[in-house]
Amino acid sequence: MCGIIGCVGRDDTVETLLNGLSNLEYRGYDSAGLAIGGGNLEVTKKQGELENLRAELDNNESSVSGTVGIGHTRWSTHGPPSDRNSHPHTDSDNRVSVVHNGIIENYQSIRDELTTEGITFTSDTDSEVVPHLIAGYLDDGLNPQAAFEKAVERIEGSYALAVIIEGTDAIFAVRNDSPLVVGAGDSAYFLGSDVPAFLDYTRDVVYLDNGEFAILRPDGWTISNQEGDNVTKNPKTVEWTAEQTGKSGYSHFMLKEINEQPTSLRQCISGRVDELKDAVVVEELDHLSHVDRVQFVACGTSYHAALYGAELLRDRDINSKAYLASEYATAPAPVTKATLVVGVTQSGETADTLSALREAQNRGAQTLALTNVVGSTAARECDHVLYIRAGPEIGVAATKTFSSQLVTLNLLVEHLARGRGRSTTNYELITALRNLPNQVQHVLDESNAQEVVDEYVGDNAFFFIGRGLNFPVALEGALKFKEITYEHAEGFAAGELKHGPLALVTANTPIFAVVTGDDERAQKTIGNIKEVEARDAPVVLITDGETEAERYADHVLEIPDSHQRVSPMLANVQLQLVAYHMADRFGRDIDKPRNLAKSVTVE
Structure with a gap:
């Protein structure tokens, strides 16, 4: 859900992390932050989009620099978006900094235990228990690697963790059900929740499996399993280029x-x-x-x-x-x-x-x-x-x-x-x-979707209907529409309109109807179009022109004639354009719709 970036071995650590976070904003954009180490830890984080973090760094009186760093862009689960709930999280003495993707299921019991021991928590997140656990094991005399691994033994759930510790020029990482990938550059090493995090610097990657630990240092990286045995993995070269993203x-x-x-x-x-x-x-x-x-x-x-x-x-x-x-x-x-x-x-x-x-x-x-x-x-x-x-x-x-x-x-x-x-x-x-x-x-070259949606800006709700293979496309059209326009949209099997949803149909409820071919399903869908037409609802028809359905439509989005299994794919493109242009008309943040993330890595 959230985005993680880490790097070791670059002179421009801060800018490298910011660039990586920019490439990961699709994974979360409620807040962003970074921690720089190598000596003392310096943490900067800010609610809102990445530009807020950049502004905060620009406003700092002293420049932030270091040899190792981690960054995070958040999609909220535990606790609302705020500066204090933003990652990275630290222990009470600012010795340990942690970024986390996933959910720690037993965090409350750990939090209660640590509170009893006198630890004060500063956020609502499940993630904050991790730096406090690590700090406690450091106080017990364990070295940084052992303290990290001991803390991981205590937590349950799904997680990708990246940790830096004061005075140590290394990133400690582990994954369990949330993705983590190592990037191997010529003279620097990277960590990310997804490849685009560091694609500007290297295309050679190593994917961590569940239960695997990684340590990144200026002179290389190592991977081990839960038993402490080293794991040999050869980097693979991804085919995507930075330009593709x-x-x-x-x-x-x-x-x-x-x-x-x-x-x-x-x-x-x-x-x-x-x-x-x-x-x-x-x-x-x-x-x-x-x-x-x-x-x-x-x-x-x-x-x-x-x-x-x-x-x-x-x-x-x-x-x-x-x-x-x-x-x-x-x-x-x-x-x-x-x-x-x-x-x-x-x-x-x-x-x-x-x-x-x-x-x-x-x-x-x-x-x-x-x-x-x-x-x-x-x-x-x-x-x-x-x-x-x-x-x-x-x-x-x-x-x-x-x-x-x-x-x-x-x-x-x-x-x-x-x-x-x-x-x-x-x-x-x-x-x-x-x-x-x-x-x-x-379809892309000839679509009139932009002109069509301008007719319906301000309407109450938007219904999408289809039968057979067009039904999943109707559902997808409605989902795409609601995701990025924030307007009420629903998809239905065309025959189901009369079994309840028809009560919601008015002159301000545009119906997007997918009709392809000329079989029984197409003819029955035309009957459903007549039902909504009788209630004064405007009809936008997505069709290959194989039936007389156009005569009952207020607007038509045409697709080429094709095989009955392929026509729904062409209709889908028109509906994608409908959603996009309506959202653009409203000025929505189309690539980063509110409350959503690209990869949902929590249950």
Whole structure:
């Protein structure tokens, strides 16, 4: 949830940390802070966005400098956004400074114990117990490394911790269920909760696994396990460049990433769709064992992708269902060895999804991570992994990753169907997938979404409807809209409007209706459009023009004609643009919507 950056061995430690925090603001922006060490510790932190921290540093009478440092950008869990709840946190004597991502579940009992011993806490956070624990073990005579490891033994929950200690030119770190990655530069070493934290300085990375400790010093880094044994890990070179995580002239990361979809989709299908052989080839799935049932677990946008994937499988006569990961983790569905549980997670670090996958593994199911991030926790822990290849996504609201998830799910479905002896992939679908990037580009070039949304600024609520494969896209359209506009938006299966939601429909309730193809579902959706039209609600139609639905619409957002499984992806792009332009019209902070974070690493 929160962002962590650390560095050792650079002369410009403060600026390096600030740059890293800037690259991590998508992980949290309630507050930001940094601690500089090597000698005495100097901590500077401030509520609000990173610019507030920069201003505070500029206002300091004495310059802040040192050989080692850690930084943090926060998404609040324990305690509201404030200066005192900002990270880093320190002990009473300012000897130990800590940044933390995750939740310490037993913090209250530790806090009560330390309060009884005379410790005064200055924040509402769970994180503050850590520096006080470490300081106590230092007082007992332990060296910094031993004091850190002893403190970690006391805490329970999910955490990524980075610690610096007065008089020590080292960063001590550990992870448990929250991501941490080491960056190995030519003459400096870095720590981050995500690769963009230090991508300007190195692309050589080492991912920590659960229970692993790292120590970064000016002359190198070491990794050890919970038993104290050294762990040998060779750095891997990430393919992303620093330029890929910049805005490239766009007003917002979200708009940039919407426009990157033709490229990300080409990356997704490259080498996996063979039009000449009329086949889908996904080598990553070659070692799957026999599968007779598929369960998807996911959250948010990824859950909408899972709904889409589950319906595709059912259409191929494969038993399948999508579950909210947070519900599955506490009440898992029955599984067998022939059950495949697919965790759909953009980051590969979503706590609820990881918990659901672990529960499935414990019960004997095969697991597959469908994710974007190479080396993520889900990718490492699952039996199999299928990457969506969307490239880095910085905007909190998922766009290009959702499109790539839908395409990747089509590939998964065709692989599983072939393994079950179902009919082979048809030429029309293969052609449609190959044509999808160009058709998405056409939508981006020709969309009139900006003009359409100007007609509805100030309306009360916004409803999104669709049937079949268009239903998950309607849900996603509503989610994207509410995430970044802060306006009331809901998605419904089109046939459900008359079973309650129709009571809310007025002349000030625009209905965004997705109608593609000309089958029974399309015709029934037109009937639902007539129902809202009779209540004077304006209708915005997203359509490929295969029906006469346009005659009942106030505005039309057109998409190219395509395969019935691909058309929803094109409709999704129009809805992304609807959300973006409405949010822009309101002047919202589009890349950093309030109360949200890119990677939700708490349950």
